[in-house]
Amino acid sequence: EAEVAQSPRYKITEKSQAVAFWCDPISGHATLYWYRQILGQGPELLVQFQDESVVDDSQLPKDRFSAERLKGVDSTLKIQPAELGDSAMYLCASSLDNPDTQYFGPGTRLTVL
Amino acid sequence: KNEVEQSPQNLTAQEGEFITINCSYSVGISALHWLQQHPGGGIVSLFMLSSGKKKHGRLIATINIQEKHSSLHITASHPRDSAVYICAALLRTSGSRLTFGEGTQLTVNP
Numbered sequence: 001e002a003e004v005a006q007s008p009r010y011k012i013t014e015k016s017q018a019v020a021f022w023c024d025p026i027s028g029h030a031t032l033y034w035y036r037q038i039l040g041q042g043p044e045l046l047v048q049f050q051d052e053s054v055v056d057d058s059q060l061p062k063d064r065f066s067a068e069r070l071k072g073v074d075s076t077l078k079i080q081p082a083e084l085g086d087s088a089m090y091l092c093a094s095s096l097d098n099p100d101t102q103y104f105g106p107g108t109r110l111t112v113l
Numbered sequence: 114k115n116e117v118e119q120s121p122q123n124l125t126a127q128e129g130e131f132i133t134i135n136c137s138y139s140v141g142i143s144a145l146h147w148l149q150q151h152p153g154g155g156i157v158s159l160f161m162l163s164s165g166k167k168k169h170g171r172l173i174a175t176i177n178i179q180e181k182h183s184s185l186h187i188t189a190s191h192p193r194d195s196a197v198y199i200c201a202a203l204l205r206t207s208g209s210r211l212t213f214g215e216g217t218q219l220t221v222n223p
Contacts, residue, residue, distance in 0.1 A: 107155065
């Protein structure tokens with residue numbers, strides 16, 4: 001069964017360092033989402049792509065976060081510089097279209113020391 | 114007040130019990146998702162619905178558009194059902210962004 005792939009699964013970094021997360025959605029899924037989930041809370045949408053275009057990045061802290069999906073397939077989320085408050089689970093999801101069932105990847109757990 | 118609210122926040126049941134988790138929302142929606150999140154973070158999409166009722170195995174999801182309310186039911190609960198269940202709504206006021214409830218932590222004891 002097709003799955004959303006994410007890497008790395010875990011990342012520990014020091015504050016002020018740069019980190020990058022990668023997501024490969026299910027083949028053919030046009031819509032890709034990046035979420036941040038702080039422990040004990042629900043996921044929060046950071047950015048949504050439709051193919052290679054950003055359709056919603058209103059909650060993305062653009063001073064330090066960036067996201068791209070250059071060829072409309074896989075995507076990278078970057079944080080530079082990382083801050084202590086960025087420690088969270090970063091989830092990627094994809095769907096054929098929006099609205100549609102979203103399929104989530106396993107997530108990247110980030111710890112900023 | 115959150116636009117999507119779940120209850121209860123925590124639920125403990127004995128194996129075999131019938132479970133109900135509730136979700137209410139404050140504005141019109143295009144669709145509503147029920148998600149399951151196991152320890153370690155993995156999220157599985159259980160249902161997406163915009164009307165009526167859906168069933169998959171021991172799981173049933175219902176939605177009442179007029180009452181702005183959805184329920185997730187688990188029949189013959191099992192310890193492996195222990196997880197956080199999250200309701201997420203595509204609110205008509207939020208474009209294409211899902212609004213998540215805070216989740217219900219379900220523990221099913223053997």
